[in-house]
Amino acid sequence: xxxxxxxxxxxxxxxxxxxxxxxxxxxxxxxxxxxxxxxxxxxxxxxxxxxxxxxxxxxxxxxxxxxxxxxxxxxxxxxxxxxxxxxxxxxxxxxxxxxxxxxxxxxxxxxxxxxxxxxxxxxxxxxxxxxxxxxxxxxxxxxxxxxxxxxxxxxxxxxxxxxxxxxxxxxxxxxxxxxxxxxxxxxxxxxxxxxxxxxxxxxxxxxxxxxxxxxxxxxxxxxxxxxxxxxxxxxxxxxxxxxxxxxxxxxxxxxxxxxxxxxxxxxxxx
Numbered sequence: 001x002x003x004x005x006x007x008x009x010x011x012x013x014x015x016x017x018x019x020x021x022x023x024x025x026x027x028x029x030x031x032x033x034x035x036x037x038x039x040x041x042x043x044x045x046x047x048x049x050x051x052x053x054x055x056x057x058x059x060x061x062x063x064x065x066x067x068x069x070x071x072x073x074x075x076x077x078x079x080x081x082x083x084x085x086x087x088x089x090x091x092x093x094x095x096x097x098x099x100x101x102x103x104x105x106x107x108x109x110x111x112x113x114x115x116x117x118x119x120x121x122x123x124x125x126x127x128x129x130x131x132x133x134x135x136x137x138x139x140x141x142x143x144x145x146x147x148x149x150x151x152x153x154x155x156x157x158x159x160x161x162x163x164x165x166x167x168x169x170x171x172x173x174x175x176x177x178x179x180x181x182x183x184x185x186x187x188x189x190x191x192x193x194x195x196x197x198x199x200x201x202x203x204x205x206x207x208x209x210x211x212x213x214x215x216x217x218x219x220x221x222x223x224x225x226x227x228x229x230x231x232x233x234x235x236x237x238x239x240x241x242x243x244x245x246x247x248x249x250x251x252x253x254x255x256x257x258x259x260x261x262x263x264x265x266x267x268x269x270x
Contacts, residue, residue: 005030005068005153005184006051010060013043013050019058020046022208030065030152031182033175035195035215038205039231044188045075047205048157051186064153068184071151073142075158081131087141088113088126094148116144121170136167143174154178156187160194172198192219206231 006028013021021043028034036044049055051062052072064070071094091113117123120140133141139159146154156175160168176198178185189195195202195215202218204210206227211218 003030004028005032005065007063008060009063011050011057011062012059013046013055014058015046015055017058020207021050021205023060024209026209026212028184028186030184031179032201033179033185033187033199034201034203035187035189035199036203036205037189037192037195037219038210038227042205042227042231043207044205045157048072048074048155048186048188052155068153069149069151070153070155071146071149073146073154073156073159076135076138076142076162079138081133081138083130085130086126087117087122087128087130087133090130090141091116091144091148094145112148113144116147117141119147120144120174135162136164139163139167139171143171147174152183154183154185156185158188158190160189160191168194192224195219 004027008024008026011021011024012019020041024047036047038044046055050057051064052070054072092109094116095109095112113126114123117125120143122137122140122144125137125141130138130141139162143159146156159171163171172194175185175187187199189199196219199215201213202215203212204218204223204227208230210227210230211220211223
């Protein structure tokens, strides 16, 4: 039985012919908990969208193990909080994979929504309009929706932004609970101390993988410096590397193969 949840094969993702993630090769193990880190614009959110299928690859592929269902939590900034919806409406979206668009909302569903809200500390919030929620309350609501999806693969894009310290702690506890249930989790995180304390594995991006593996090794100062220098060297209008080109110098940047046995290539410092 395969222990691989995701496989990246020379994956390149981008927008309007401009790549944001270059030549990602490697695997994500089933049951792993991985932080995805890097500077703004390093490709973290782009990678999440590519994994879930919102963004199609410019080259290469993302291969999900058969039967693996995914739950995706986007950044709060991508949500329209002015939409006239209640907490129960937002959380109930987590039932769609099982119920479908036209599925009847049952008493069992109502109980499931209430239990999910209790699990994130929002018991009794069902009828609250989402535009009245604080940042922390909205994020808890989104986590309740993920709970209802009951997915094997969970993708969280910057879930700790604009939330209070207690909420961060509660959400970390929920992530660790999912990890204990052997779900596969990838989380975009900015706070490196939070990553060191709570995430066993880390992928450091600078539009390409700089380092990938055990967190302590990945976040060594030399890797962080290398990522910063490489990121600063990129231009927004950098041309697309055609498939197969990444074994050679081109377009002002280089690639090398990482020594890690199951993760792919990373760039040299520019």
